[in-house]
Amino acid sequence: MPSLTSKRAQHWLLHAALATICLFALIPVATTVLISFKGERDILRTPPNFFPCDSATQPFDPSACRWSVEGYQRVLAPRPAPEGLLPIRLTGNLVSVYLPNSLLYAGATALLVMLLASMSGYAFSRYRFRGRQTLLVAILAITGIPLLTNLLALYQMGVTLRKAEIPFYDDRFFLVVVYTGFFLPLSVWIAKGFFDAIPRDLEEAALIDGCSPLGALLRVSMPLALPGLMAVFLLTFVNVWNEFIAGYLLIAKNEFKPAMFGLYEFLGQNIINLQVVSAACILIALPVVVLFLFARRSFFAAMVEGAIKG
Amino acid sequence: MLPFWLIFPTVAVLLAIQVYPALYTIWLSLHERQPAGWEWVGPRNFDRLFKMGLFGESVGHTALFLVGYTGLTLLLGFFIALLLNRKLKLSGLYVTLLFIPWVIADIIVGIVFRLLVVPDYGLLAGILQNPALFPPEGLSVLTASRAAAWVGDFPFPPAPAMIYLILASTWKALPFIILLLLAAMQTVSAEVIESSRIDGANSSQVVRHILVPLMLPTLVVALFSLTLSGMNGVGMVFSLTGGGPGSSTEVLSYMLYTLGWRQLEFGRAAALALLIAAINWLLILGTLRVTRLEERNV
Numbered sequence: 001m002p003s004l005t006s007k008r009a010q011h012w013l014l015h016a017a018l019a020t021i022c023l024f025a026l027i028p029v030a031t032t033v034l035i036s037f038k039g040e041r042d043i044l045r046t047p048p049n050f051f052p053c054d055s056a057t058q059p060f061d062p063s064a065c066r067w068s069v070e071g072y073q074r075v076l077a078p079r080p081a082p083e084g085l086l087p088i089r090l091t092g093n094l095v096s097v098y099l100p101n102s103l104l105y106a107g108a109t110a111l112l113v114m115l116l117a118s119m120s121g122y123a124f125s126r127y128r129f130r131g132r133q134t135l136l137v138a139i140l141a142i143t144g145i146p147l148l149t150n151l152l153a154l155y156q157m158g159v160t161l162r163k164a165e166i167p168f169y170d171d172r173f174f175l176v177v178v179y180t181g182f183f184l185p186l187s188v189w190i191a192k193g194f195f196d197a198i199p200r201d202l203e204e205a206a207l208i209d210g211c212s213p214l215g216a217l218l219r220v221s222m223p224l225a226l227p228g229l230m231a232v233f234l235l236t237f238v239n240v241w242n243e244f245i246a247g248y249l250l251i252a253k254n255e256f257k258p259a260m261f262g263l264y265e266f267l268g269q270n271i272i273n274l275q276v277v278s279a280a281c282i283l284i285a286l287p288v289v290v291l292f293l294f295a296r297r298s299f300f301a302a303m304v305e306g307a308i309k310g
Numbered sequence: 311m312l313p314f315w316l317i318f319p320t321v322a323v324l325l326a327i328q329v330y331p332a333l334y335t336i337w338l339s340l341h342e343r344q345p346a347g348w349e350w351v352g353p354r355n356f357d358r359l360f361k362m363g364l365f366g367e368s369v370g371h372t373a374l375f376l377v378g379y380t381g382l383t384l385l386l387g388f389f390i391a392l393l394l395n396r397k398l399k400l401s402g403l404y405v406t407l408l409f410i411p412w413v414i415a416d417i418i419v420g421i422v423f424r425l426l427v428v429p430d431y432g433l434l435a436g437i438l439q440n441p442a443l444f445p446p447e448g449l450s451v452l453t454a455s456r457a458a459a460w461v462g463d464f465p466f467p468p469a470p471a472m473i474y475l476i477l478a479s480t481w482k483a484l485p486f487i488i489l490l491l492l493a494a495m496q497t498v499s500a501e502v503i504e505s506s507r508i509d510g511a512n513s514s515q516v517v518r519h520i521l522v523p524l525m526l527p528t529l530v531v532a533l534f535s536l537t538l539s540g541m542n543g544v545g546m547v548f549s550l551t552g553g554g555p556g557s558s559t560e561v562l563s564y565m566l567y568t569l570g571w572r573q574l575e576f577g578r579a580a581a582l583a584l585l586i587a588a589i590n591w592l593l594i595l596g597t598l599r600v601t602r603l604e605e606r607n608v
Binding site for chain 2: 015018022029119120141149178241288296303
């Protein structure tokens with residue numbers, strides 16, 4: 001049957017096309033990894049060479065490759081630390097100050113958003129109260145306010161709060177609240193969607209069996225909604241980790257800067273040291289890429305849920 | 311009382327971080343800072359904003375960017391979703407690999423693309439600066455100014471940096487659009503397509519007369535969501551071009567930053583912010599209408 005062979009050929013053609021598309025999609029990532037492992041000698045060459053592997057006689061000789069971790073060394077700036085737990089200490093600002101800051105902002109915001117979104121998402125899903133519909137529409141409408149245009153006012157608020165010298169308050173607190181306010185509306189809708197998918201009968205059965213409403217929420221609905229809430233957490237974490245402009249404008253002190261801010265400054269200082277900038281990019285992008293690869297199902301679930309709503 | 315206390319914290323945060331600043335921005339747009347304090351100036355900030363040469367130019371750049379970015383992303387996204395819709399064994403792997411750019415921050419995408427075209431040393435600079443390929447003297451994406459405009463002041467043909475900005479933005483946005491379109495494609499029932507095949511329709515006819523009409527609401531949602539991200543995204547402009555060379559990639563979102571934080575013109579910046587926010591609102595309302603229509607049809 002000729003149609004069978006043509007079908008098989010079509011099948012392979014499809015695979016070839018998709019593999020090529022993936023390859024193209026990953027070229028910028030691959031080149032960045034490649035650049036980050038070059039030495040200064042191979043960076044500063046005109047015309048540039050793709051692989052640092054040319055020898056005197058051959059354009060490409062695998063045995064002559066001059067791979068180097070100089071870029072990473074300059075970003076991490078490891079120093080011997082005799083009295084520490086580990087024999088070396090990383091002293092580069094990007095990894096010792098900015099990256100932990102990003103971890104703090106992203107982690108704290110994601111936790112806060114998950115908590116608030118699960119509370120209000122549950123209430124919107126389970127209770128019919130006056131003003132419910134209005135509030136839901138209002139929250140959806142708020143997703144229409146872009147972070148960018150609110151920043152002028154938020155910046156002024158930040159300056160005022162800074163001047164007020166509230167005890168234990170600093171810019172970090174403000175930034176986390178701003179991020180929470182910004183990523184909350186969509187998360188409420190996503191969380192509501194996940195709660196809607198859990199049958200009410202389960203809770204009613206728990207109530208009949210003598211559980212309190214709060215007990216039913218904590219013992220029955222929460223565990224069932226946990227995968228969905230986890231998705232909200234992960235999505236918020238990645239969004240905050242990757243956010244640039246608010247962190248750039250709302251943080252004044254050097255020791256509170258998030259990684260994207262640090263990276264942007266780093267770019268200005270090192271634009272000609274391509275290997276150093278590449279290494280910095282990879283170190284900062286790697287945590288969320290790994291997170292995504294491990295939890296991709298969660299991400300897709302939250303994104304499809306969110307895309308339908310807003 | 312339980313629902314009230316469950317919702318109260320969310321409402322409080324949203325009032326403080328979203329509603330109050332939005333109202334404050336409206337107030338700001340009607341005032342101007344004077345040595346003595348804020349003075350009411352009415353619509354003068356808008357007036358002065360519209361008269362700025364850079365404003366008209368930014369509108370042109372933004373329009374050009376949005377058309378290129380949304381058009382290219384939708385076209386590529388639809389095509390790739392079509393390929394993935396064949397339910398191959400490795401589809402999951404392909405989707406995962408294609409999705410990696412989505413997780414990478416705007417600012418890093420900008421840097422990654424910038425490093426490729428850094429004059430003389432970038433990996434693509436060797437190809438781009440070759441006079442034989444790009445006459446008369448090779449192309450340096452980050453420094454080449456745009457050619458003379460064809461129609462009035464409208465920035466067409468765009469500067470190489472603008473084309474490059476569109477490509478980088480498309481690269482980053484494509485995964486999400488593929489996912490969105492693929493999800494919609496999978497809801498189109500296989501039987502409809504099968505029966506049209508039996509009736510003698512070829513592939514392009516199936517796409518044109520069945521897939522596109524049935525997926526129209528999703529395509530519109532994708533278009534609006536791309537326009538929103540394109541209007542408000544500023545990180546990539548920061549790290550890729552910084553608005554330059556000259557002002558050839560100065561889009562409205564980046565102009566808001568220069569106006570507010572470089573020139574400290576808060577009143578005029580607030581006017582611009584309101585304008586951007588208004589466009590956002592119109593797009594969201596449009597999306598809501600389309601999704602509502604979709605729900606009614608189902």
